Amino acid sequence: MDFLVTLNDRLWDPLVVLALGLGLVLTVLTRGVQFRRVPDMLRQIRGGSGTEAGVSSFQALMLTLSSRIGVGNIAGVATAVAAGGPGALVWMAVMGLLGGALAFVEATVAQMYKRRVDGRYWGGIPYYIERGLGQKWLAVVAALTALTLYAVLAPGVQANSITAAFDTAAGLDPRITGAVLTALLGFIIVGGRARIVAAADKLVPVMAVGYIAAALAVLAANASAVPGALRLIAASAVGADAVFGGIVGAAVAWGVRRAVFSNVAGVGEGTYGAAAAEVSHPVKQGLVQAFSVYVDTLFVCTATGLMIVVTGNYNVTAPDGSTVVEHVPGTEAGPAFTQGAVGTLFAGAGPLFVAVALALFAFTALIAFTFIAETNLTYLFGAAPPRAALAVLRGAVLAVTLYGSVESADLVWAVGDVGYASLAWVNMLCLLFLARPALAALRDYDAQRRQGRDPVFDPEAAGVRGAELWERGGARRPDA
Template sequence: MQQIIDLIYNIVWSKALIYLCLLTGVYFTIRFKFPQLLYFKQMIKLLFVKNNDNKGISSFQAFSLAISGRVGTGNIAGVATAIGMGGPGAIFWMWVIAFLGSSSAIIEATLGQLYKETKDGEFRGGPAYYIEKGLNNKVFAWIFALVTIISTGFLLPSVQSNSIAVAVKSAFNLSPVIMGIFISFVLGIIIIGGVKRISKVAEYVVPFMAGLYILMAIVIIGLNFQEIPDVLRLIFSSAFSTDVTFGGIVGAAISWGVKRGIYSNEAGQGTAPHAAAAAQVSHPIKQGLVQGFSVYIDTLFVCTATAFMILFTGMYNVQATDGSFIVNNIPGVAIGAEFTQYAVSAHFPLLGSGFVAVALTLFAFTTIMAYYYIAESNLSFMLRSRKSIFLLWGLRLMILFSVFIGCLTTAKMAWDLGDIGVGLMAWLNLVAIILLHNKVLLLFKDYEKQKKRGKDPVFDNTIYKIKNVSEWDN
């Protein structure tokens, strides 16, 4: 079984996908004149615009829903894995893909808003919607929807629950079976409530969990403030093969930095447009900018905080491509979340392991909630006007089963399956947004024109007559 998974993994995550992610980000950054920098202040301002429409959620709720998907296992276990497999230089490439990926996130989220539609009193949207409506390709759209249902409904949730089980067992010696039952039960209660309940839970849990975790990181960074230049020097030298120790794994640093960066911030993967489409805004660009900012929060704040804690304390191992260890500071400790637990424990022995386990549980749990919403949105796309309680409950049972099994499976199998899901979605979505990005360019010009006139931008499609965007025709 593992051999088949390895074969599929190597095909999906060939160098071609890594180059595609990087080059797409570079192209969008240049083509749109560095939107991730030019509109930074507006990104923050747009977060707090209120919504008085019961049909859509607010920008902040959509931001929280997207962050709940972005901020998860990748920020704790994923960062540790990037360091363990690619060395400290992998962190630099996570930063690169976050900066470049922010532009991709703006494009895909704007498209999600532009081509959204209303179903059961709520906005729905995502790549499947803009592929069908924007590219007029129903087959392509259905392929994306099916791949996404399988990925977010089965492959990806097991990664999150596996990391929870590993961290909780390490900290509290609690059985993975018990954790699997507990997580599945709580998740079941929340997802039955639909997108409104999911977004409400995310709105309160996400700021709390991210804030508490970053606060702990700030304390540890403060205690090691004098070592920041040395850590930054280590990251940059490892990224560009000028470090003797890590010079032989520069390729691995780039590969794992990009892979774990995309897994963590999900830019270009096609998950965030689902949350973006659910928001009620006056112009599609507004939600695009909000989602672009969420990439910064995920990688430049949370992932960097984790990386600094690990590198400050030296609580990590680095594996060479032949399986030997270049660095073996904590012998016998598996590459993953335990690096972070050891790092926090180095400063707070009584608190560290348990704190990371709880933080990881909250991070991963909210990510699973977001996965369910994405999977349900794509099921809704495939059903359209039809309703099927049988298929809906089938999806719910599938994700609950994935969560439970993930607690029991090996970390390698869980991560490999999750990476396959991320890679398949990224391949399909990146092709789609490259083909559709001129629509976003038109919207940006309209947005800038209104801003220069001192207006609060409102998109009026009667001027531009873009086809198949019925929510914007009025």
Template sequence: MQDWVNTINGFVWSPALIYLCLGVGVYFSIRTRFMQVRHVREMIRLMFDGKASDEGVSSFQALTMTLSGRVGIGNIAGVATAIAFGGPGAVFWMWMMAFLGASTSYVECTLGQIYKERVNGQLRGGPAYYIERGLGMRWYAIAFALATILGCGVLLPGMQANGIASGLANGFGIPAETTALGVVIALGLIVFGGVKRIARFAEIIVPFMALGYILMACVIIALNLSLLPEVLRLIVSSALSFDAGFGAMIGMAIMWGVKRGVYSNEAGQGSGPHAAAAADVSHPAKQGIVQAFAVYVDTLFVCSATAFMILITGKFNVVNPAGGFLFSGLPGVEAGTSYTQSAVESIFPGFGAMFVGVALLFFAFTTIIAYYYVAETNVAYLLRGRAGSDVALFLLKFALLATTVYGAVRTSDLAWGLGDIGVGLMAWLNIIAILLLQKPALKALDDYEAQQAKGLEPEFDPQALGISNADYWTSRSNASEPDVRK
């Protein structure tokens, strides 16, 4: 089965997708006039703006729901595998993907807000919704929904569960079967509680786990501060082909940096718009700007924390594409969670491996929950309250729990391979869609900035901007007071 999975991955993650992700990031950065730089202060302000309502969640809850999907095994094991197969330079390309991907995230998440709907009393949205309403391509929307249900409901949870099992086995010696049982029980309690319970859980756990992990990295960096300049030099020189040892790997550095960057921060993948659409805000651009900040948190903070801990302690291997290793700091150790655990363990013996194991438990567990929410939103899209929706959602829950158990006890190569297929399929379909449907998101940004310049609290009126089929916003605008701009 592994050979079959590797063959499919070779097609899905061809160089075309790698450079498409980078190219789209550059394009949207230019089209939004580098909003990811201009609106950093606004990102932070809006993060705590607004409150949850009966039908939607707050901006902060939507952000943490998104981060719960973004901050996962990719931030620990994903960074390690990027370094192992792409060299230290892969970290630079993960940073570049985050910087450029923030603008991509703005576009897709704003589109998710513009074309969201009320489904069974809850705000729902995502690529399937904006593909159908914005592009009028129902068949394409169905294709994305099916790919996302397959990816987030079946293929990706196993990767996260495998990381949890590996981390707890290395840190505490807990058998994979025991971990699988515990995770499934806890997961069932959350996913059967609905979106509100998911939002409340993410709001509490995500900030706590991310800050704790970053703090540990800061302690390790501080204890080895003299090595930091050399690590930074190694990352940059390897990425730009200046380093004698790793410079020849520039192609692998780009491929693995972008691949793991997209998997980790999800910019362009299409998962972020689902949580973004659930936020109850007065203007779609608000949540788009907030969601761009999520990319920074995921990659520039959490992924960088992992990279610095691994590189500064030298606890990693770099595979030579021609055979053997270009660097071997952990002989015989498989790329993945063990790199990070070994790095922290080398500074805090008897504690480091356990700390990373617990961090990975929280990271990956919340990610599986986020995957369920994304898959559930696409089931809701396909059925839209039709008869049988309850049965379909129950089957989705069962499939998620089953694949979580399967992934926990399978090999990491198979789990990662299946997960990469899921990410790649979603990215292909979503990136093409947002390229075709970019104008409403760009109009929303211009409108938001224009209203702010006049000292107004931005309110969204799609009809005034010539945006059609934004039914939720049209009904909301018609029910409110006349626009003061008219």
């Protein structure tokens, strides 16, 4: 654990600066595309339909949200407050706003450089590194990093949070919960991509709407405390609060860190679902993915954080290990903070409700992780992977899920943080050089919109090279 903590600090401390800086730069270069094109985001989500080759924009959004909305929205927010104080919520929101530009750029290039394998669209980080940067070796490194993260390092975080939540809510043995979870996951992923997309399509809207509704109910019941909580959050974020002023650095670091962990903008997690979409212009899916960051961070994460602070269900520990505040003695940072907050309104049902919500969040994330891992495996093989390779991959995901269910929470979170930071470094550094084709596509999209047209992408007209599937309309022809 000491080694993992040190390694995470070395990886994440500069990554926080890179994420904020790159998000700000891309916001400026795109002229705030994540703000000025909100109407187009909503329009694109409603429109379009899937084909045999690709999924609809809505399905791609649901697939992406199934990976974005996970334990980071419940347990991750709680750990951010515990380590950085209430002010961490402001920096989570700031990273969510800037992260919209990161998500836009990475999703746009994912669409631009996608491929068709066995009649279906596949794409993501390694695909656009190879096509956009011309660096095959780096693409292989990225694919191996992502494959390791989503098949081995990340599933344990989701599984552990599910079992911990049900242990707190109902005293269920983590071994039993883990076995049931693994069996259900096996049923979904053995069905392949079609069953994965169908599960995400149905579960994500239900879980997100239900959770936000419960959060609003808790906030409404504590309406008189909301203004004071907002003042505390704002003051803590800039070091103006007497109690939390000394840990403002931790507020920034943990707010950004957990925002990146939760919405994974810049990590590249959303690029795989984005590339699978059937659209007429890459920018359309870039806008949809930018909106998914808002749903994750500005809606779900903010709802969780406000509940925790308004109800006072949190403890805060300074970086040196000293206690800053202890409102719920003996309660470990994580799902228990959120369970306590919801429990203030729904009494005994609160912890169980949060456990069920967390289970849905984390379960759909596990489904999406499998899809992402299979996409990277497809890239490494250059074609549909052999059945034996898919069986090994799916077996690994299930084994790690079962193991993570009963392992120490500190260990699985530390391992997951290392994995996410490693992939984020690879992807964000590549995005520095891939911003140019994304900006060219955005200029082309804006020009067509000014002409009152429904944008259709022509890479030659836009000045983009290497987008082979889009040449001569290939991305829109089922037989291309």
